[in-house]
Amino acid sequence: xxxxxxxxxxxxxxxxxxxxxxxxxxxxxxxxxxxxxxxxxxxxxxxxxxxxxxxxxxxxxxxxxxxxxxxxxxxxxxxxxxxxxxxxxxxxxxxxxxxxxxxxxxxxxxxxxxxxxxxxxxxxxxxxxxxxxxxxxxxxxxxxxxxxxxxxxxxxxxxxxxxxxxxxxxxxxxxxxxxxxxxxxxxxxxxxxxxxxxxxxxxxxxxxxxxxxxxxxxxxxxxxxxxxxxxxxxxxxxxxxxxxxxxxxxxxxxxxxxxxxxxxxxxxxxxxxxxxxxxxxxxxxxxxxxxxxxxxxxxxxxxxxxxxxxxxxxxxxxxxxxxxxxxxxxxxxxxxxxxxxxxxxxxxxxxxxxxxxxxxxxxxxxxxxxxxxxxxxxxxxxxxxxxxxxxxxxxxxxxxxxxxxxxxxxxxxxxxxxxxxxxxxxxxxxxxxxxxxxxxxxxxxxxxxxxxxxxxxxxxxxxxxxxxxxxxxxxxxxxxxxxxxxxxxxxxxxxxxxxxxx
Amino acid sequence: xxxxxxxxxxxxxxxxxxxxxxxxxxxxxxxxxxxxxxxxxxxxxxxxxxxxxxxxxxxxxxxxxxxxxxxxxxxxxxxxxxxxxxxxxxxxxxxxxxxxxxxxxxxxxxxxxxxxxxxxxxxxxxxxxxxxxxxxxxxxxxxxxxxxxxxxxxxxxxxxxxxxxxxxxxxxxxxxxxxxxxxxxxxxxxxxxxxxxxxxxxxxxxxxxxxxxxxxxxxxxxxxxxxxxxxxxxxxxxxxxxxxxxxxxxxxxxxxxxxxxxxxxxxxxxxxxxxxxxxxxxxxxxxxxxxxxxxxxxxxxxxxx
Numbered sequence: 001x002x003x004x005x006x007x008x009x010x011x012x013x014x015x016x017x018x019x020x021x022x023x024x025x026x027x028x029x030x031x032x033x034x035x036x037x038x039x040x041x042x043x044x045x046x047x048x049x050x051x052x053x054x055x056x057x058x059x060x061x062x063x064x065x066x067x068x069x070x071x072x073x074x075x076x077x078x079x080x081x082x083x084x085x086x087x088x089x090x091x092x093x094x095x096x097x098x099x100x101x102x103x104x105x106x107x108x109x110x111x112x113x114x115x116x117x118x119x120x121x122x123x124x125x126x127x128x129x130x131x132x133x134x135x136x137x138x139x140x141x142x143x144x145x146x147x148x149x150x151x152x153x154x155x156x157x158x159x160x161x162x163x164x165x166x167x168x169x170x171x172x173x174x175x176x177x178x179x180x181x182x183x184x185x186x187x188x189x190x191x192x193x194x195x196x197x198x199x200x201x202x203x204x205x206x207x208x209x210x211x212x213x214x215x216x217x218x219x220x221x222x223x224x225x226x227x228x229x230x231x232x233x234x235x236x237x238x239x240x241x242x243x244x245x246x247x248x249x250x251x252x253x254x255x256x257x258x259x260x261x262x263x264x265x266x267x268x269x270x271x272x273x274x275x276x277x278x279x280x281x282x283x284x285x286x287x288x289x290x291x292x293x294x295x296x297x298x299x300x301x302x303x304x305x306x307x308x309x310x311x312x313x314x315x316x317x318x319x320x321x322x323x324x325x326x327x328x329x330x331x332x333x334x335x336x337x338x339x340x341x342x343x344x345x346x347x348x349x350x351x352x353x354x355x356x357x358x359x360x361x362x363x364x365x366x367x368x369x370x371x372x373x374x375x376x377x378x379x380x381x382x383x384x385x386x387x388x389x390x391x392x393x394x395x396x397x398x399x400x401x402x403x404x405x406x407x408x409x410x411x412x413x414x415x416x417x418x419x420x421x422x423x424x425x426x427x428x429x430x431x432x433x434x435x436x437x438x439x440x441x442x443x444x445x446x447x448x449x450x451x452x453x454x455x456x457x458x459x460x461x462x463x464x465x466x467x468x469x470x471x472x473x474x475x476x477x478x479x480x481x482x483x484x485x486x487x488x489x490x491x492x493x494x495x496x497x498x499x500x501x502x
Numbered sequence: 503x504x505x506x507x508x509x510x511x512x513x514x515x516x517x518x519x520x521x522x523x524x525x526x527x528x529x530x531x532x533x534x535x536x537x538x539x540x541x542x543x544x545x546x547x548x549x550x551x552x553x554x555x556x557x558x559x560x561x562x563x564x565x566x567x568x569x570x571x572x573x574x575x576x577x578x579x580x581x582x583x584x585x586x587x588x589x590x591x592x593x594x595x596x597x598x599x600x601x602x603x604x605x606x607x608x609x610x611x612x613x614x615x616x617x618x619x620x621x622x623x624x625x626x627x628x629x630x631x632x633x634x635x636x637x638x639x640x641x642x643x644x645x646x647x648x649x650x651x652x653x654x655x656x657x658x659x660x661x662x663x664x665x666x667x668x669x670x671x672x673x674x675x676x677x678x679x680x681x682x683x684x685x686x687x688x689x690x691x692x693x694x695x696x697x698x699x700x701x702x703x704x705x706x707x708x709x710x711x712x713x714x715x716x717x718x719x720x721x722x723x724x725x726x727x728x729x730x731x732x733x734x735x736x737x738x739x740x741x742x743x744x745x746x747x748x749x750x751x752x753x754x755x756x757x758x759x760x761x762x763x764x765x766x767x768x769x770x771x772x773x774x775x776x777x778x779x780x781x782x783x784x785x786x787x788x789x790x791x792x793x794x795x796x797x798x799x800x801x802x803x804x805x806x807x
Binding site for chain 1 (some may be wrong): 527530531532533620621623624694695698700701702703704705706773774776777778779780781782783
């Protein structure tokens with residue numbers, strides 16, 4: 001393991017301490033790690049003094065590791081030997097114009113010109129607005145028909161293109177093309193003043209504002225050696241759990257609506273509003289924007305807010321339980337959820353699914369347990385009991401997580417610790433350093449990676465939303481399913497378009 | 503005169519009845535729901551608008567809504583509302599009646615195919631498949647009624663001394679028929695558990711997806727046609743439930759619309775207490791109705807004569 005540096009979540013390390021391997025060794029090391037049950041947290045390229053380098057952050061049951069290497073303009077794709085790298089390598093090819101040869105499905109990820117003004121790997125003409133000149137994976141035959149959905153959808157949802165290859169009602173293959181919301185977050189983070197950064201981070205995925213801003217805040221706190229008081233940690237953890245409950249209840253309602261079972265859809269919709277309102281009590285914003293800032297929280301939680309939260313949680317907890325019972329005991333709903341959109345454990349492991357999508361397939365990984373931040377080290381973990389990998393499992397995991405989050409919030413509210421409100425102040429970041437922060441957002445593992453240059457300036461800001469892993473899981477879940485079950489499968493994953501598009 | 507008035511009244515009342523379903527669903531979901539006249543507002547809004555036609559569609563696309571609307575209206579001409587003699591009636595009109603509905607469906611389907619949209623093609627395939635199965639049930643019901651009543655005209659089924667209803671000797675068989683007809687009603691009118699009229703998810707739709715490209719007055723005709731179709735099936739069941747042989751026409755009418763209202767409420771309740779079936783289970787659901795009436799028909803061969 002000399003080639004990998006073991007690190008902690010949110011620990012600042014000198015970049016010179018990170019092993020710089022030759023690419024061949026690097027490739028072998030990564031493949032070894034990935035094949036033996038390890039997962040990829042980050043694998044990205046960056047430019048340092050005009051030299052193109054790659055860095056990988058890996059995790060397994062024992063901990064978190066980082067390693068790096070120089071990379072040539074073309075190299076032998078890791079994906080050729082291990083599926084876990086497929087999206088990361090496509091991203092590197094798109095961002096830096098490096099061509100991984102032998103990649104089985106080398107295709108643009110988000111449709112933008114690369115950062116180095118090099119020749120495009122995919123031969124795209126970016127003066128065209130819409131990614132049009134790309135051939136989707138075709139299935140040929142007399143009885144095959146192709147269904148194209150999006151990027152403009154019938155509901156008020158984000159844009160994404162779905163291409164189904166079907167035989168009758170059965171889907172043989174689904175290809176998902178995103179990138180319609182690419183805003184250039186990673187590049188923007190290098191250009192904007194520090195004050196604007198939290199605002200941009202909160203907008204990476206609007207429904208995960210707390211999760212992403214936590215990752216950002218922890219990275220800055222670590223690099224700038226800023227201490228966070230106990231009270232602020234409690235508020236942040238409560239906010240993250242409220243975000244989880246709000247989104248999970250909303251999703252259970254949407255799942256119910258997708259199978260045309262109306263009553264729970266209406267009740268959950270109302271309950272979601274209650275939890276968003278609790279975030280508003282904490283921060284003045286229903287999505288918790290403006291709450292988490294490097295150094296603590298921008299709004300302290302007073303006794304009045306604490307009491308409001310305690311009362312509301314007490315009131316809504318049995319309500320959520322009743323509506324869950326209504327949904328999960330309805331036979332017609334069970335008939336729709338069970339054995340629909342199954343992703344087996346092996347596939348989930350190969351794709352590196354995270355969050356409830358992974359846990360529903362039997363991958364127990366929960367960043368709150370494996371790499372605890374904030375208050376999570378002292379809190380009980382959740383156990384997921386239903387791991388069949390189908391829609392029913394993904395729904396049940398959500399239900400269990402809602403109950404677990406209630407417990408966590410109650411525990412945290414019982415700790416009567418005062419907080420100070422902190423306004424984002426300037427702090428000097430440690431020069432030539434590296435930090436990775438991981439948090440379990442409601443969708444799963446969110447991770448930010450920060451590299452600083454010799455003067456303490458940010459050299460590279462890498463963001464990874466859980467959706468980056470899980471979109472492929474959705475595509476796989478549709479194999480040999482009825483096309484009419486797609487909306488249900490889609491909702492059971494409920495992935496972020498903008499979190500993926502950055 | 504009575505016949506014309508009852509016919510016009512039916513057409514005017516159909517949208518109101520359809521709104522009852524929405525109200526019931528909203529009520530059970532704990533919401534207030536739209537105003538009870540919502541369907542009239544929708545129709546008025548749509549008739550005021552212009553229609554948009556894709557350049558890739560042909561005259562078939564424009565023909566679809568008109569033909570399907572006219573076919574449902576024609577079907578209603580044969581219907582004895584609340585025991586009142588229909589405008590048209592002759593021996594064998596039931597066959598015409600079923601094929602008029604088939605004609606309407608055919609034109610809806612080819613209008614959908616005309617758009618060349620992959621969704622609409624899918625919806626058309628589902629509609630053709632499921633309504634074929636439902637048609638089988640309807641034909642067996644006709645067969646059964648012929649055996650019970652000896653006539654082959656829709657009006658004659660429900661009038662005269664051998665009228666078919668729950669108060670006649672064949673009542674036990676009719677219970678099966680009523681259940682089967684309710685299944686056909688849910689199928690043909692794209693209600694839960696077969697289809698979801700409220701969904702916005704084009705991949706799961708059956709009927710709604712076929713009319714995605716229609717707009718303005720065309721859409722209004724389709725909507726009104728859908729209300730009338732639902733009205734027809736509910737009225738069919740209503741006629742089986744009660745004889746309508748009172749001398750007072752108004753009282754008959756009142757009972758008729760009262761029972762109709764209850765059937766709509768029942769549809770609303772059904773939609774609220776169950777989820778949709780998986781698409782591949784729908785044929786089994788429809789064929790259950792076929793099995794029921796087929797069984798009823800077999801019984802007439804031996805026991806009821």
